[in-house]
Amino acid sequence: MIGGKEVEVMGIISPDDFNSGRCFQLGGGSLAISSSSQAAKKCFSNPFKSVCKPSSKENRPNGFQDCKPRHDPHAQNSLVMSRPDNNHQWMFNKSCSPIVDVVIDPYLVYHLRPHQKEGILFLYECVMGMRVNGRCGAILADEMGLGKTLQCISLIWTLQCQGPYGGKPVIKKTLIVTPGSLVNNWRKEFQKWLGSERIKVFPVDQDHKVEEFIKSPFYSVLIISYEMLLRSLDQIKNVKFDLLICDEGHRLKNSAIKTTTALISLSCEKRIILTGTPVQNDLQEFFALIDFVNPGILGSLSSYRKIYEEPIILSRQPSASEEEKELGEKRAAELTCLTGLFILRRTQEVINKYLPPKIENVVFCRPGALQIELYRKLLNSQAVRFCLQGLLGNSPHLICIGALKKLCNHPCLLFNSIKGKECSSTWDENEERSLYEGLVNVFPADYNPLMFTEEESGKLQVLLKLLAVIRELRPTEKVVLVSNYTQTLNILQEVCRRHGYAFTRLDGQTPVSQRQQIVDGFNSKYSSDFIFLLSSKAGGVGLNLIGGSHLILYDIDWNPATDIQAMSRLWRDGQKHPVHIYRLLTTGTIEEKIYQRQISKQDLSGAVVDLTKTSEHIQFSVEELKNLFTLHESSHCVTHDLLDCECTGDKDHTGDSLEKVPISRNCQLGPHHQKSSSLKPLSMSQLKQWKHFSGDHLNLTDPFLERIRENVSFFFQNITNQSTVI
Numbered sequence: 001m002i003g004g005k006e007v008e009v010m011g012i013i014s015p016d017d018f019n020s021g022r023c024f025q026l027g028g029g030s031l032a033i034s035s036s037s038q039a040a041k042k043c044f045s046n047p048f049k050s051v052c053k054p055s056s057k058e059n060r061p062n063g064f065q066d067c068k069p070r071h072d073p074h075a076q077n078s079l080v081m082s083r084p085d086n087n088h089q090w091m092f093n094k095s096c097s098p099i100v101d102v103v104i105d106p107y108l109v110y111h112l113r114p115h116q117k118e119g120i121l122f123l124y125e126c127v128m129g130m131r132v133n134g135r136c137g138a139i140l141a142d143e144m145g146l147g148k149t150l151q152c153i154s155l156i157w158t159l160q161c162q163g164p165y166g167g168k169p170v171i172k173k174t175l176i177v178t179p180g181s182l183v184n185n186w187r188k189e190f191q192k193w194l195g196s197e198r199i200k201v202f203p204v205d206q207d208h209k210v211e212e213f214i215k216s217p218f219y220s221v222l223i224i225s226y227e228m229l230l231r232s233l234d235q236i237k238n239v240k241f242d243l244l245i246c247d248e249g250h251r252l253k254n255s256a257i258k259t260t261t262a263l264i265s266l267s268c269e270k271r272i273i274l275t276g277t278p279v280q281n282d283l284q285e286f287f288a289l290i291d292f293v294n295p296g297i298l299g300s301l302s303s304y305r306k307i308y309e310e311p312i313i314l315s316r317q318p319s320a321s322e323e324e325k326e327l328g329e330k331r332a333a334e335l336t337c338l339t340g341l342f343i344l345r346r347t348q349e350v351i352n353k354y355l356p357p358k359i360e361n362v363v364f365c366r367p368g369a370l371q372i373e374l375y376r377k378l379l380n381s382q383a384v385r386f387c388l389q390g391l392l393g394n395s396p397h398l399i400c401i402g403a404l405k406k407l408c409n410h411p412c413l414l415f416n417s418i419k420g421k422e423c424s425s426t427w428d429e430n431e432e433r434s435l436y437e438g439l440v441n442v443f444p445a446d447y448n449p450l451m452f453t454e455e456e457s458g459k460l461q462v463l464l465k466l467l468a469v470i471r472e473l474r475p476t477e478k479v480v481l482v483s484n485y486t487q488t489l490n491i492l493q494e495v496c497r498r499h500g501y502a503f504t505r506l507d508g509q510t511p512v513s514q515r516q517q518i519v520d521g522f523n524s525k526y527s528s529d530f531i532f533l534l535s536s537k538a539g540g541v542g543l544n545l546i547g548g549s550h551l552i553l554y555d556i557d558w559n560p561a562t563d564i565q566a567m568s569r570l571w572r573d574g575q576k577h578p579v580h581i582y583r584l585l586t587t588g589t590i591e592e593k594i595y596q597r598q599i600s601k602q603d604l605s606g607a608v609v610d611l612t613k614t615s616e617h618i619q620f621s622v623e624e625l626k627n628l629f630t631l632h633e634s635s636h637c638v639t640h641d642l643l644d645c646e647c648t649g650d651k652d653h654t655g656d657s658l659e660k661v662p663i664s665r666n667c668q669l670g671p672h673h674q675k676s677s678s679l680k681p682l683s684m685s686q687l688k689q690w691k692h693f694s695g696d697h698l699n700l701t702d703p704f705l706e707r708i709r710e711n712v713s714f715f716f717q718n719i720t721n722q723s724t725v726i
């Protein structure tokens with residue numbers, strides 16, 4: 001933006017053009033950029049005036065568009081779409097117009113990742129009906145963060161301006177349906193990649209109604225939420241849309257819901273579903289999605305059930321006979337090759353090599369003296385003893401676990417719980433009283449939780465040293481600080497205030513309408529925030545926090561997916577710095593046990609961990625509770641002890657190649673769709689490959705770890721993409 005005007009750099013003027021002043025003559029000098037873009041010739045005319053004007057035949061001498069491709073197909077790095085084959089021409093080129101190459105705008109190609117170029121080619125061939133005879137549907141199921149939005153924007157821009165037959169544009173109007181919280185995100189993405197001159201998009205919100213879009217020929221893209229679509233369906237039906245895109249389209253998996261029938265009722269043939277989840281997980285849903293993008297391609301639901309679904313499911317049963325297994329495999333293969341033509345899924349790996357290095361650290365922090373005393377007292381309490389004798393129902397162990405986890409975060413949180421319980425009437429005799437009895441006396445007599453100190457918590461001490469060293473060594477970089485608990489976020493917020501660290505916060509209480517601007521504020525390079533306080537429950541999916549390059553997980557969740565979601569907010573496309581991730585655990589305490597449970601993917605009794613369960617539903621045997629309620633005071637790191645690693649605590653070389661993690665897909669169509677390793681919980685054997693060393697190890701190479709080692713008993717570290725140069 002210059003002087004309130006939006007200015008777009010179309011190319012670079014060569015120094016001698018500038019020095020000679022040639023570039024200021026009308027018609028411009030021999031500009032350095034390729035001669036193919038007409039706009040550059042008239043260097044001060046509005047470059048976009050002539051773009052995409054609907055071509056009226058009479059203004060062309062031979063009745064056809066000028067049959068030159070819009071962009072030079074032979075230029076270096078040009079991305080040219082496949083040409084239609086004879087069969088396609090026979091079907092779609094009755095007027096025998098000349099074939100013209102369709103070339104993606106070099107302005108966009110410059111930014112595209114290789115997988116995105118392939119994705120655009122895939123989408124083009126699908127919607128042009130080049131992949132499946134007479135069918136124009138596609139499902140783009142790339143993992144989150146791979147840029148499905150940009151791939152669609154590039155497709156729309158190309159089809160709106162170009163076409164294979166005489167250069168006639170393929171589409172005029174596009175309808176994008178997306179969850180409400182992403183309408184704004186799509187507008188921003190169009191703006192980010194195409195500016196606001198090329199395509200006029202119309203996002204529907206409370207101030208912009210569908211009528212406005214219909215009345216004005218100005219807009220070519222309507223962006224609307226699924227909810228609003230249902231409400232304005234009648235008006236939408238009157239518009240002729242040439243392309244329909246359903247973002248987060250897995251919600252259409254249930255063909256019975258109103259939204260799906262509403263969308264099916266639109267007469268638009270070119271349909272794209274975008275989703276970050278593999279569609280093949282459930283054959284029932286699979287049919288609905290396939291039948292949405294390419295209606296009827298799998299026959300009727302009943303015949304699909306008989307031909308594909310039943311034999312496949314039957315062949316997966318342990319009791320299946322040989323021929324049943326054989327038939328099921330054949331049908332699954334048949335189904336995959338039929339639908340594989342218009343389904344594309346890539347996983348995180350495809351951009352990992354373009355991303356900056358990721359340095360993951362697991363930091364075992366020594367508990368403070370007060371914490372140890374309180375921890376012992378809790379373990380000797382009557383409530384814990386009852387749990388260990390399995391005398392009570394299931395709930396008291398949760399209270400004990402909760403108390404221990406609070407204590408690991410900071411003793412003042414435990415103090416507040418005790419005080420909170422004393423005055424509240426729900427003080428239940430045989431539960432919390434027995435847990436908290438005598439605990440207050442362990443605190444100093446005049447203990448004031450508001451005046452809590454950092455020394456009282458091992459993790460807090462390490463956190464503060466870490467924030468200080470980040471501030472010092474990377475003064476322009478920012479930190480995302482994650483906790484699962486609001487009360488802990490309050491403590492951390494108070495600590496930021498005390499140390500003058502500017503912060504912003506997003507948790508369960510933050511209204512959805514404010515979240516995007518909080519995130520944008522943090523990501524913008526002008527923001528002064530040093531710390532983004534994030535509650536993992538609120539910030540999990542969809543947030544893009546690439547403005548931060550250090551992530552600190554202050555506490556741990558039973559469900560590894562929660563932590564993985566939080567960690568993948570930073571290390572994604574658009575990240576400019578190496579990403580440092582720190583997971584803080586209090587040495588020898590319940591936090592180590594929870595971490596062990598996460599990485600072993602089995603709980604301590606060996607049953608497979610159900611990732612979907614939150615802590616409320618986890619069943620513990622008395623055996624496990626005994627293990628959970630044990631404080632290891634002498635060990636540097638209980639987790640490391642469990643690895644039966646032969647090192648003497650100074651193993652700082654990485655082991656041989658990672659052992660192959662068994663594919664634990666529940667995908668019914670066979671292991672076609674791996675979850676990328678960065679999204680899969682770490683396993684014990686993988687952790688063993690990480691560099692690891694005890695806190696008092698001499699020459700720590702990492703400057704950040706070097707500065708925080710005083711209260712640290714053990715480190716694990718793993719570096720991905722070490723070689724990537726930023």
Ligand SMILES: Nc1ncnc2c1ncn2[C@@H]1O[C@H](COP(=O)(O)OP(=O)(O)OP(=O)(O)O)[C@@H](O)[C@H]1O
Nearest residue numbers: 111112113143144145146147148149150276573574
């Ligand atoms: N080629 C690229 N270069 C730089 N940044 C990119 C590129 N492609 C996408 N991005 C950015 O990466 C982020 C993620 O892109 P996008 O939101 O399209 O992902 P997605 O595939 O829709 O993920 P999700 O499944 O979570 O919705 C966006 O901020 C986008 O601007």
Ligand SMILES: [Mg+2]
Nearest residue numbers: 148149247248
């Ligand atoms: Mg998306």
